[in-house]
Amino acid sequence: MxxxxxxxxxxxxxxxxxxxxxxxxxxxxxxxxxxxxxxxxxxxxxxxxxxxxxxxxxxxxxxxxxxxxxxxxxxxxxxxxxxxxxxxxxxxxxxxxxxxxxxxxxxxxxxxxxxxxxxxxxxxxxxxxxxxxxxxxxxxxxxxxxxxxxxxxxxxxxxxxxxxxxxxxxxxxxxxxxxxxxxxxxxxxxxxxxxLRLIKDDFEIAEMRRAVGITAQGFDDIIRELPAAVAHARGERVVEGVFHRRAREDGNGEGYDTIAASGPHACYLHWTRNDGTVVPGDLILVDAGVEADSLYTADITRTLPVSGRFSEVQRRVYETVREAADAAFAAAKVGVRFRDVHAAAMTVIAARTAEWGLLPVTAEEALDADRGGQHRRYMVHGTSHHLGIDVHDCAQARREMYYDGILTPGMVFTIEPGLYFQIDDLTVPAELRGIGVRIEDDILMTEDGPVNLSADIPRTADEVEAWMARLQG
CATH class of the missing domain: 3.40.350.10 (Creatinase/prolidase N-terminal domain)
Structure with a gap:
């Protein structure tokens, strides 16, 4: 009815x-x-x-x-x-x-x-x-x-x-x-x-922690149910549905449409159709966040090897993305500009894509503010956005308060670099085509530096493999 x-x-x-x-x-x-x-x-x-x-x-x-x-x-x-x-x-x-x-x-x-x-x-x-x-x-x-x-x-x-x-x-x-x-x-x-929402108060921070904690359980659920996703003709929908159940049972729902992007779909940044198969040997990129009853939301991405182990090429791409995320985290200090977090991640992306022979210029030339950007073909999005009661919080703030703003205790934002080699991209070797990787964590800025609120969700390639082996038993 x-x-x-x-x-x-x-x-x-x-x-x-x-x-x-x-x-x-x-x-x-x-x-x-x-x-x-x-x-x-x-x-x-x-x-x-x-x-x-x-x-x-x-x-x-x-x-x-x-x-x-x-x-x-x-x-x-x-x-x-x-x-x-x-x-x-x-x-x-x-x-x-x-x-x-x-x-x-x-x-x-x-x-x-x-x-x-x-x-x-x-x-x-x-x-x-x-x-x-x-x-x-x-x-x-x-x-x-x-x-x-x-x-x-x-x-x-x-x-x-x-x-x-x-x-x-x-x-x-x-x-x-x-x-x-x-x-x-x-x-x-x-x-x-x-x-007004750029700086979170104690209540908001506690709710962000709550949302991240429930989201972590949702990712555990996904890993346990991956075999069911593999067996279904629309396995991505199985992944989406598993997370939805956790979000509705323990929160208000999802803070945004879940991205369950397997294989080449992982290269589409906002893939929410989620109607594809989940195939052993591929990666599945899951970007999902639980919205608590207070409406504060998490925003987490993990990229998982469907078979439980990364191939050599997948691991190389994955660990490069993690290297970029770690560089961004290290750059996040009280008093630095918000956009400097992105710059730190892009330095790694430019260096590695140049090293792999994917760029027509050097890494230094690619990083030139006016004439560079060649590496952005493989990571077109930004590295960070504010997070809170909106998944893209504080979106109406002035540029000088947001991208050019100064990192201040109480800010909560994402760090989410990625690499995306689309299936028909002839600028990359065939072995890379169809691989998409993103790692996203939720960061709280404190007087003592950044705190990764989602650090308990495994991040390194080795940790991810161990996590999947433990939950799939």
């Missing part, structure tokens, strides 16, 4: 089907139903939970926003349900800035709005959302999108206020006014709330 709007049996007349309806799924209610549906229900106790752990952190984030925009009315919408097809919607996920500023995460209500109302000494902040309907209203039983008869219990204003430690009001009381600043419409506000 779907839960879209056309499941709504909204016509309260008796008798014939609804006239001039665009769907034959709407039917009238019999009079007996209308006479009895609002009676015979037990009282619902008003629950006022203790504040959730994120509440004080969200309060501090709101205070920072308030201080940055004195005298301005600010509107931060959660967003609405998005149509998947006809009368079905995608699972709702609130806008990341809304979740960050409210602490309302996987349980947030669609169409909610966080409003900063200017006062003489700052802002009064109110969270507007659709209060649950009384059972005497038609919304309760007739609206398949929000009615509790269809989707289950919804939160009350008082309960959310206690949970999130923010004033609440019914969505019907919210009204836009002239001159207010809307998220994603006002450039300054959109930029500020994005840059």
């Amino acid at each position: 779907s839960t879209g709007e056309n499941d709504t049996i909204a016509d309260e007349t008796v008798g014939a089907p609804v006239e001039n309806s665009s769907t034959n799924r709407k039917q009238p209610f019999p009079q007996g139903f209308l006479d009895t549906i609002s009676t015979g229900w037990a009282e619902r106790p008003e629950t006022r939970p203790a504040p959730r752990a994120q509440a004080p952190y969200a309060q501090r984030r709101r205070a920072a926003v308030s201080a940055a925009f004195p005298g301005k009315r600010l509107v931060i919408p959660a967003g609405s349900l998005k149509q998947r097809s006809n009368d079905t919607d995608y699972v709702f996920r609130a806008h990341s800035a809304f979740a960050h500023l409210t602490g309302w995460a996987s349980d947030a209500e669609p169409d909610s709005v966080l409003v900063f109302e200017p006062t003489t000494d700052g802002h009064d902040v109110t969270l507007y959302f659709r209060e649950r309907a009384d059972r005497t209203t038609t919304e309760f039983y007739a609206d398949a999108t929000v009615g509790e008869f269809w989707i289950g219990p919804r939160p009350s204003l008082a309960g959310v206020a206690a949970d999130l430690q923010v004033a609440t009001a019914h969505l019907d009381e919210f009204a836009p006014v002239d001159g207010e600043l809307f998220l994603d419409e006002d450039e300054a506000l959109t930029r500020f709330v994005s840059e």
Whole structure:
């Protein structure tokens, strides 16, 4: 059964089907139903939970926003349900800035709005959302999108206020006014709330660790189920499904579409079709991350030899990528520029591809900022991006705060170099064609240097082989 709007049996007349309806799924209610549906229900106790752990952190984030925009009315919408097809919607996920500023995460209500109302000494902040309907209203039983008869219990204003430690009001009381600043419409506000996430607080870091820990279990699951993937005509889907089960059981789901790219598919950077075979002797590149219920996500890539052991050529490529990742990690120090992490990885990629005779120039010439780049054919993407409540977090931050920004304690970012030799690339020897390798880890910058949050997931070629042998027993 779907839960879209056309499941709504909204016509309260008796008798014939609804006239001039665009769907034959709407039917009238019999009079007996209308006479009895609002009676015979037990009282619902008003629950006022203790504040959730994120509440004080969200309060501090709101205070920072308030201080940055004195005298301005600010509107931060959660967003609405998005149509998947006809009368079905995608699972709702609130806008990341809304979740960050409210602490309302996987349980947030669609169409909610966080409003900063200017006062003489700052802002009064109110969270507007659709209060649950009384059972005497038609919304309760007739609206398949929000009615509790269809989707289950919804939160009350008082309960959310206690949970999130923010004033609440019914969505019907919210009204836009002239001159207010809307998220994603006002450039300054959109930029500020994005840059606010560049430095993670203690709650966020703990959630990132949680997401990485669940993701590690998901990779263990994949290795255990690789024989089933090999046996299936669409083995990549088996890998995707195994990880999805872990993500949904222990988290909110995946933070992004899983890439399960086996053989030549590993050379396609965003291969999410995942409909190919998994063949012994090939590599399978799995880029996957669990999103915790708080909406913070991991982003991990491991490249596995399907048969459990790397060939000589595969190992050479793999260990080169690891060398690049280790160089990037070593370059990540407090006070250096974010883009210098990428430069360190590319120095290794240029050196090795030149050494293998793949470049028409020297490694030094390839690294020239203006006339080089020949090595980028085999690694076209960047080495790092910020990570957090979005998999590509802080994307609206200014360049001088992001790529040209200074590494600071509290930043969380990826290190993910790779080498990709596409199956039809005539610039490389036949033995390399169809090999794609990426190694991706999630890094926390601290005063004492970088910490690899995903270090417990095996990384070296020897460690990967031992890991697979242990889990496949």
